Amino acid sequence: MDQSVGTLREDALRRLATMLDNSTCGWRQLAHVMSEDPKFRYSESEMTNYSLQVLSAVGSPSRTLLARLADQSCTLNFLLWGLKKIDHQEALQYLSYIVSGQIQITQQPQSQQAQIGGKVMLSCKASGPSGLCYQWFQGKKEIVDGTSPELVISPVNSSNQGYYICRVSHGDSCMFSQWAHVRCAESSPGCPSSIFQGSVSGLSITVQPHSQVLTEGDTLFLECRAVANPPAQYEWYHNSEPVPQHKTHSVKIPCVTTAQRGQYKCKVFNMYHEVWSEAAVVTIGPISITDAAWVEVDTRSPDKSSRESEMFPAQKWKSPCPSARKFYATDKVALLIGNMNYMHHGQLRAPIADVHELTNLLRQMDFKVVSLLDLNWQEMHSAVTEFLLLLDKGVYGLLYFAGHGYENFGNSFMVPIDAPASYTSEHCLCVQNILTRMQERETGLNVFLLDMCRKRNPHDDVLVQPALLKVTANIVFGYATCADAEAYEVKKEDVSNGIFINFLKQRVCEDEKVTVMLDRVGEDMGRCRITHGRQALELRSNLSERRCLTDLIQTAQCSASYSARNLQWTVAHVLPKSQTLQFDCGVVVQLGFAAEFSNVMVIYTRILEKPSNVVSCSAQLTDFPVDVEIDLKKSNQETLLDAGCLLLIPETPPAEAHSRYTRIFGLQRLKKELVFTVCLYYTYSNLDEEILEKLSVTAGKPLVSKLNLCEPRPSSSCIESFNVTECSLYTSGGLDAWSFHLQSDRGGESSARGPQETECDDMFDAP
Missing domain, CATH: 2.60.40.3360 (Immunoglobulin-like)
Incomplete structure (x- = not known):
C-alpha cells in the first residue's frame, strides 16, 4: 500500500486525531514507534510544540502530528504498522476500514505485441469497496464497450495500435492504471497469428531482476517484465520456495532482514507458455566475520615464511561490500556536564545553552542523557561513576564537558567549580582515566567531546600516568580547540551557544561515521571568518569501523543489563507528581x-x-x-x-x-x-x-537527587534496585540563532592562574 497519509479526507483525519488525543495510548506513543524510521524522528522541541496545541481551543497534538506525517509522505501502510505496534485497536480498526474503502490497483495492464487479425486482451484488476466501475481509453478516446476489467480486441487491425489506460472509479474516487502499449505486426506465411513474430515461445521477458547488496533496514525491490499474448502472469520464488504474497511483476519488501537474503527467480506464464527469469542473488548485511572466507597470503621468502607462519599467520579477509556492513549499539548513554559558576575562577555563560542543546539532539538519536550543571569535585566523581554503571558490552558511551580545563603532558583535565585558585591534577578529573574505566566495560564506542581550553597549567608539574589503554579501535576525541590553545564562548547577555556547539549542533545528527561528522564540523569552523586562526577543532581517533551516533539499538542478547540501565537512568529523571x-x-x-x-x-x-x-x-x-x-x-x-x-x-x-x-x-x-x-x-x-x-x-x-552524588563512591559498585513510580522527561523548544562577539576562554587564568581573557569585536558569521 503506497498511498500517503495525505490522501485521507479531512473528516477521517479529524476522527483519527480524536482517538489519538490521549496520554496512555496516543500520539506520543505513536511518534515514538514511528521514529524507528529515521525519516520520522522528531526533536524534543517539535514534540513540545505538538503538546502545546492543547492550549488552543481547536488545537490537537494528534492532528498536528498527522499533518507532519502527510508532509513527509508517510504511507498508510507504515501508519497502520505504528498503530498496531502501540496496540491502539480503535484507531487501527477505523483506519483499516478507511483503507479498505480506497481503490488499489492489484494488476496492471501489460504492453503487448499482436499480429494483424489476431486477438489482444488487456486486464486491469483492483481492490476496494464493492461496485467498482471500469472504463478503458485508447489515448484520449473513450472505448464505448470497454467497461469491464478485461478489454478484448479481436480481430486486431492497424487502428488498434497505440496506448491504452483503464480508469477505476467508485463514486467521487478514482484511480488510473499504467499505460499499456499495443503494437501490431503483419502475419508471416506459415506462422500462426497467436504467437509473436520471431518468438518461439510466444512469451518474452523484457526486464530481468538484478542481484543486489543491501543492509538490514533497506528496501528490496526486484522487477521482472514480459510481453505476451494472452497477458503474462507472475510467480516469485525465494530459494526455490514460492512467495505467494507476490503475484505481480515486482517484489517490494521494506525493512529487510537477513531472512530475505538468497536467490530470487520469477516464473512468467500464460495459458500457453512458461518462462523463468534469470536468478537474482540478494546479499543482506551485517555478515558475521565467522562466515567470511579466509585465504592465506604470503609474500615473504619461503624459508622466512615457514619459520614464522605459525607465530604470525598472514591472513586476508575477503570482506563484503562496505554497504553490506551495519553496526548496532546494545544501548546509548551520555553524560553531559556544564560548569559555569566557579568559586575561584572566571564565570562562564555558554555551558547552560550548550548542555541543553546537545541533550535534545542526543535524545533524538535515542541516547539516555544525564545533563548536570555546576558540579564540584565530589559530585563530578560520583556522576562519572554512575555514568560508568550505565555502560556495558557494546554500549555507545558519550561524555561531554563544557567548562574550564587544561592539558598537561597529553592528558586532559576537567576543572570542577570548587577547584582552588592554583589547582593541580588532584583537584580535577583526568579524562584519560575515565577512558580507561570505560574500556573495562567493553563499550562499543567511546566518544569524548571536550569544550574547554587546552593550555598548559604552570602549577601542575605532576606527570599523571593513566592505566594502559586496550587496543579497541573504538575511541573518538573531539576537542573544541587545538593543543595549547583556548576555547571561546560568546560575549552576550542572554543565553547562546559557544563556538563549538554552534557548529556541532548542525552536524551531530547526520547519519555518518563519527569521525566524518566531526571532520565536517572542523571544516565549517575553518571556513568561518571569526574563528579562523583563533579556534580550530582537533580530532583524535582510532575508530576503525563505520560507527555512527545514529546507529540503531539492538538489545535482544542483553535484555537484563538493558533493563538495569533503563532503571538506573529512569531514577535520575523521576519528577514529583503534580x-x-x-x-x-x-x-x-x-x-x-x-x-x-x-x-x-x-x-x-x-x-x-x-x-x-x-x-x-x-x-x-x-x-x-x-x-x-x-x-x-x-x-x-x-x-x-x-x-x-x-x-x-x-x-x-x-x-x-x-x-x-x-x-x-x-x-x-x-x-x-x-x-x-x-x-x-x-x-x-x-x-x-x-x-x-x-x-x-x-x-x-526529584531527578538526580536520588543518586546522592554528594556522597563518595566505593571503588566498585553495582546497579542498585529502585522502585520507580513515574518518569517524566523534559522537552523544550530550540534556541534562537545567535549574533554575538567572541569572549573569554574556557580555561584557567593567565600567568599565575592560566591564560588571559580574550575578546574580539568581529561579528560572527554563522556557518
Missing part, C-alpha cells in the same frame, strides 16, 4: 514540576479555583531546604524568564491562570526529601486585610 492543594478558604492550588536539566527543576503554582467572595489570591513557595540553591529575587515570578529559566520557555498559561514559577538548582546536593511551604495570600471582597494560609508539601527526592 499535586492539588485544597485550602480552608476554598481556594484550590495546583503544583506542577518540570525538569530543565537532570539537577535543575522548575515548580509552578496555579490557582485552579477560588470562591466568588475572594477578590484576589496568589500562591508562593518558601522554606526550601538549605541543601538546594534558590535565587530568592527570582522565585515566585509570573514568567519563566523572570524566574531565571532561560531555556524552558513553553507558551505560558493565560493571565487568569495566576501562575507563579520558582527555579531550583543544585538538586544533586539534596540529602533528604524536598519539603517546602506553599503560602496562600488572599483577600475577601468585604475586607481590606490580606489573609495568609500555609500548607507543607513533600515532593520526595
